[in-house]
Amino acid sequence: MAKLGIKTRALLKSPWVFHVATGSCNNCDIEILDVLTPRFDVERFGILLAPSIRHADVLLITGAGSRKSMERVMRLYEMAPKPCLVVCIGECAMSRGIFMPSYNMPKPIDHYLPVDAYIPGCPPKPEAIIAGIVKLIEKKKGGK
Amino acid sequence: MYAIYLIVYGIILTGVLGVIASWIDRKVTARIHYRVGPPFLQPVIDIIKLMGKETVVPEGASKTTFLLAPIMGYASISVASAILWMNQLEVTQGFLGDIIVVIYLLTIPSISLMLGGFASGNPLARVGASREMKLMLSYELPFIFAILVPIIKSNYSLRLGQILASQAGGNVFALSFSGAIALIVSIICIQAKMGIVPFDIAEAETEIMGGVIIEYSGTPLAIFRLMKHMMLFTLPFFLIILYLGGFNFQGIGILYSILKYVLMLVIIVVIKNTNPRVRIDHAMRFFWGPATIASIVAIILSILGI
Numbered sequence: 001m002a003k004l005g006i007k008t009r010a011l012l013k014s015p016w017v018f019h020v021a022t023g024s025c026n027n028c029d030i031e032i033l034d035v036l037t038p039r040f041d042v043e044r045f046g047i048l049l050a051p052s053i054r055h056a057d058v059l060l061i062t063g064a065g066s067r068k069s070m071e072r073v074m075r076l077y078e079m080a081p082k083p084c085l086v087v088c089i090g091e092c093a094m095s096r097g098i099f100m101p102s103y104n105m106p107k108p109i110d111h112y113l114p115v116d117a118y119i120p121g122c123p124p125k126p127e128a129i130i131a132g133i134v135k136l137i138e139k140k141k142g143g144k
Numbered sequence: 145m146y147a148i149y150l151i152v153y154g155i156i157l158t159g160v161l162g163v164i165a166s167w168i169d170r171k172v173t174a175r176i177h178y179r180v181g182p183p184f185l186q187p188v189i190d191i192i193k194l195m196g197k198e199t200v201v202p203e204g205a206s207k208t209t210f211l212l213a214p215i216m217g218y219a220s221i222s223v224a225s226a227i228l229w230m231n232q233l234e235v236t237q238g239f240l241g242d243i244i245v246v247i248y249l250l251t252i253p254s255i256s257l258m259l260g261g262f263a264s265g266n267p268l269a270r271v272g273a274s275r276e277m278k279l280m281l282s283y284e285l286p287f288i289f290a291i292l293v294p295i296i297k298s299n300y301s302l303r304l305g306q307i308l309a310s311q312a313g314g315n316v317f318a319l320s321f322s323g324a325i326a327l328i329v330s331i332i333c334i335q336a337k338m339g340i341v342p343f344d345i346a347e348a349e350t351e352i353m354g355g356v357i358i359e360y361s362g363t364p365l366a367i368f369r370l371m372k373h374m375m376l377f378t379l380p381f382f383l384i385i386l387y388l389g390g391f392n393f394q395g396i397g398i399l400y401s402i403l404k405y406v407l408m409l410v411i412i413v414v415i416k417n418t419n420p421r422v423r424i425d426h427a428m429r430f431f432w433g434p435a436t437i438a439s440i441v442a443i444i445l446s447i448l449g450i
Contacts, residue, residue, distance in 0.1 A: 006192065006196070007192075007193070007196030010189050010192040010193035010196060011193050011196065011197075013186075013189045013193070014186065014189045014190045014193050038177040038178060038179045041174070041179040041180055041181075043170070043174060043179065043181060043182050044179075044180050044181070044182065044183070046182055046183075046186050046189060046190070051349040051353045051354035051358070052353050052354045052357075052358040052359070054200060054358065054359055054360060054361035054365075055354070055357075055360075055361065055365065057193070057197075079200070081197045081198040081199070081200050081361040081362055082197065082198040083196070083197060083198075
């Protein structure tokens with residue numbers, strides 16, 4: 001295992017998440033809110049919901065990325081202070097799902113932004129989201 | 145000598161104790177929600193992480209004020225805490241009127257939040273800063289009235305050392321009727337001073353997205369968080385000196401002192417977790433109405449000697 005700097009180790013121990021919806025049907029957003037409830041208690045791992053993009057370390061992106069919203073999402077990504085990870089949650093955010101032939105969803109999200117992890121499911125269960133985040137942290141710890 | 149107090153007690157010891165206090169806050173909050181809560185080092189990890197991140201200065205912000213505001217608040221809370229420790233450790237070391245200096249220094253963190261909010265140029269931050277200003281106008285009046293009670297009871301002394309000395313031997317002010325009323329009023333006032341629920345109107349995360357600190361990132365945000373953690377230690381410490389006879393570091397007294405502090409912190413956290421956020425006009429009406437009347441009653445009772 002590669003040796004990590006103190007910055008990266010601290011980042012992986014307290015990732016504050018910011019929630020971005022790019023024209024989703026709201027199911028994935030509800031599942032994200034479920035993860036943040038006391039039942040799953042992600043504060044054990046230091047995960048908090050950031051109120052503002054300037055405090056965020058992880059962008060949780062849901063939805064297929066419509067033409068209008070992607071401009072705003074790219075601006076949000078530029079506004080975030082920089083060691084910043086991007087996680088795509090749900091089938092739409094991975095590959096546009098059933099909206100693939102839509103005139104309004106030209107490209108999947110990873111054509112616009114560098115995506116660090118994909119969490120499949122329509123919508124993914126809260127357990128699946130936690131498993132995805134754990135895999136992301138393991139990947140980053142493995143020294144990429 | 146003063147420099148040693150400022151560095152060792154004001155900055156290092158208060159910083160460490162404040163971080164521990166914020167962990168107690170988060171852990172008790174988690175237990176009230178039937179959760180497990182964060183690990184012990186979580187506040188430290190948060191601060192290290194924020195220091196390692198990029199600092200973004202928004203376009204249109206006044207750069208110098210924006211970056212200096214957190215340092216101003218942090219410095220003033222360190223000095224206030226150093227003065228408190230100085231009086232706590234050696235009662236004769238204070239100077240005349242140090243209680244007034246402490247009251248002034250404890251308002252500067254709110255002013256620094258306001259300055260930072262206005263300097264950032266964000267409309268939501270401006271809303272938050274103007275709310276902070278109104279909140280400050282409302283809570284300062286009952287807070288100062290409540291602080292007059294220990295001054296009157298210690299025979300009109302403006303030295304913290306004198307107030308501590310007249311409470312020596314278990315004769316604490318909170319046990320008298322007027323002292324108890326003043327203590328309750330001041331606990332509610334420091335709730336507003338620290339900006340935690342039910343008076344987190346200036347940083348309402350669900351309506352104005354962090355309010356005054358919305359544009360802060362990286363190191364300035366870390367300093368603001370450290371300042372809040374230190375306030376979580378310093379303000380209860382101030383009230384313990386005023387009403388509960390300060391700390392005692394001899395033998396079993398250490399345990400009793402820790403118990404006193406943790407009890408006060410847990411009361412604050414329980415108030416935080418069992419109340420919703422109030423609106424700014426409700427807060428103002430509450431502080432200028434019932435809280436001010438209660439503190440005036442406490443002043444009259446203390447003049448009568450009850």
